[in-house]
Amino acid sequence: MLAWFAVGVLGLSGQVRFFCEDETRIGLKTISGRKITAPGVKPKGKVQWQFRATYLYGIVEPTTGAHFFSEFTHCNTDCFPVFLNLVAQHFADSILIIQLDQAGCHRAKRLQIPPNIILMFQPSHSPETNPIEQVWQHLKRGLCWQLPKTLDELRLLVRERLQQMTQAVIRSIVGRASILEALSVAGL
Template sequence: MFNATLTDQARHAVPATNVRPVRIWSQDERRWGLMTVRRRRITVRGVKPVGTIQHQYANCWCFGCVAPATGEADFQLLPKLDAAHMQIFLDGVAERHQDTCNIIVLDRSGARTAKALRLPETIALIFLPARSPERNPIERVWEDVRSQMAWKCFPHLECLEDERDAVLAAYTHQRLHSLSGYAYLVEAELAMVS
């Protein structure tokens, strides 16, 4: 049912005067900090896994969106999650993707629903139902990045940012499409073209 609703919402979000091709993006952000990401480790039964961890509280936010139909991605590092920084991210996406009408599917956090947000001409927002992170494919991308960074310690935040950026840069369009190519988003984009 949400698939048909998304297609209808996307059609209504596109201005009648639009001549640009439509691209649907999945957006979310992830906080990255110096506390070690822990994952399960295989050990002998009864033996607790050993791993080095650190407890430092410096952090930053990586805003990102991925186009499930193509695997294109757009990531931007920002210091905080609030409406002002969400505006910076949206303005950046609009500037980098001027040739398309960008429909961004996202959740309803306060930073995204703030009345202070001013949407650029090439961007429209469609909100997911409440409490449904499983419908947002970029969550799978963030989980994959976290898995690749598990059990690593960094002396300072810049080192963590460099490692995270290297992991993100290594993704191909095919890999991102395989992680985020949820059928309902791909089908919605195809329905917009036809």
């Protein structure tokens, strides 16, 4: 329906693609997780409680694993349109239908949406419907028990982790059978 609307009503041209978008905060506070120890031995790990953080914005395409990530200092109505413009430039030859949550910065009245992007809002309080949430979990699992001293060290760790996440890896994380089936029925 949205693909028909984009091509038939809006008169846009290009390949219609479906993406999922979200933001996540990554900071210097230690991400804890499971540790393997001998039976009966309580796991121990050093932690730090610094509250300096950065935000990672991203989109992923469930059918192909195509993705685009960008770092910003905040998650707000000033940074989100900049991210949308970067996405629109990166995928300039396509019409993008982007599923996202109903965060305030996504629904701001002054938000300027690029012409090749159509926003599709998911139901409120339902992060489980957005597959990019699993990408963030996968990213953060690789950062467990890391102790970067500065935001620059953290950025380097995140960049290394994102480079390991190829299209095939992302497709395996977000390519749920139910989503792929729905997209094939929709012709996307």
